[in-house]
Amino acid sequence: MNHVRNKIQNSKTLLGPFPTFEVQETPYSPCELFLKWFQVALEHDIHEPHAMTLSTVDKEGKPDSRVLILKDVDEEGWYFATSTNSEKGKQLRTNSNVSLNFYWALIGRQIRIRGNAIKMDKETNVKDFLNRGKVARAISLIGKQSSILEKQSDFEEALSDQLSNLEDNPVEASDSWTLYKVRANEVEFWQADEKRQHVRLKYFLESDHWIKKLLWA
Numbered sequence: 672m673n674h675v676r677n678k679i680q681n682s683k684t685l686l687g688p689f690p691t692f693e694v695q696e697t698p699y700s701p702c703e704l705f706l707k708w709f710q711v712a713l714e715h716d717i718h719e720p721h722a723m724t725l726s727t728v729d730k731e732g733k734p735d736s737r738v739l740i741l742k743d744v745d746e747e748g749w750y751f752a753t754s755t756n757s758e759k760g761k762q763l764r765t766n767s768n769v770s771l772n773f774y775w776a777l778i779g780r781q782i783r784i785r786g787n788a789i790k791m792d793k794e795t796n797v798k799d800f801l802n803r804g805k806v807a808r809a810i811s812l813i814g815k816q817s818s819i820l821e822k823q824s825d826f827e828e829a830l831s832d833q834l835s836n837l838e839d840n841p842v843e844a845s846d847s848w849t850l851y852k853v854r855a856n857e858v859e860f861w862q863a864d865e866k867r868q869h870v871r872l873k874y875f876l877e878s879d880h881w882i883k884k885l886l887w888a
């Protein structure tokens with residue numbers, strides 16, 4: 672495995688070419704800039720640009736991270752969905768502080784969001800749940816995300832039970848499936864530069880308005 676370690680040690684990063692980031696021409700709100708950057712990601716055919724890392728902290732203050740799908744974004748916040756029974760669901764119950772991170776290597780862009788995760792109402796959660804594919808709904812209805820699985824066949828049996836259940840009850844919704852809105856108070860846009868002169872612009876929410884500051888790279 673030493674050859675793999677050599678590869679890691681000698682891997683190059685941020686070679687470019689990258690798009691430019693005109694910090695003087697940025698909009699008032701980070702949501703608007705996020706959507707502009709997302710559009711650029713789509714134009715560059717970034718693979719799964721809506722995959723993001725969600726970080727939470729447990730009740731002892733220990734951080735935890737995992738990848739989730741961004742379901743929507745608007746001036747109110749960034750949205751993700753998961754089970755309240757999952758590890759992250761439990762963590763969010765005791766501490767709603769979160770961060771989100773997007774990294775699009777091909778265009779050298781990273782977006783960091785810090786804020787609070789707020790649960791959406793029951794009706795919205797049910798609507799989001801019913802929009803999911805059948806297998807995803809069946810898995811959610813098992814309702815055991817992140818608990819210990821003794822053997823893989825237990826999962827297969829539970830899935831098969833839930834798939835038959837959905838045949839009989841096609842609009843059954845999970846009690847735990849929840850859409851969360853991350854209301855941001857800090858959003859940073861980071862643009863890589865081939866000559867290592869990276870550009871960082873951070874939005875801070877002050878009272879009820881956004882201010883923007885450049886950051887040292």
Ligand SMILES: Cc1cc2nc3c(=O)[nH]c(=O)nc-3n(C[C@H](O)[C@H](O)[C@H](O)COP(=O)(O)O)c2cc1C
Binds near residue numbers: 736754758759
């Ligand atoms: C690309 C990708 C997308 C994912 N999307 C979701 C998602 O939208 N919701 C979710 O609960 N888990 C999603 N997962 C699984 C999570 O990363 C994680 O394994 C799961 O939510 C359990 O996390 P927890 O134990 O911290 O609660 C996704 C994983 C990957 C790699």
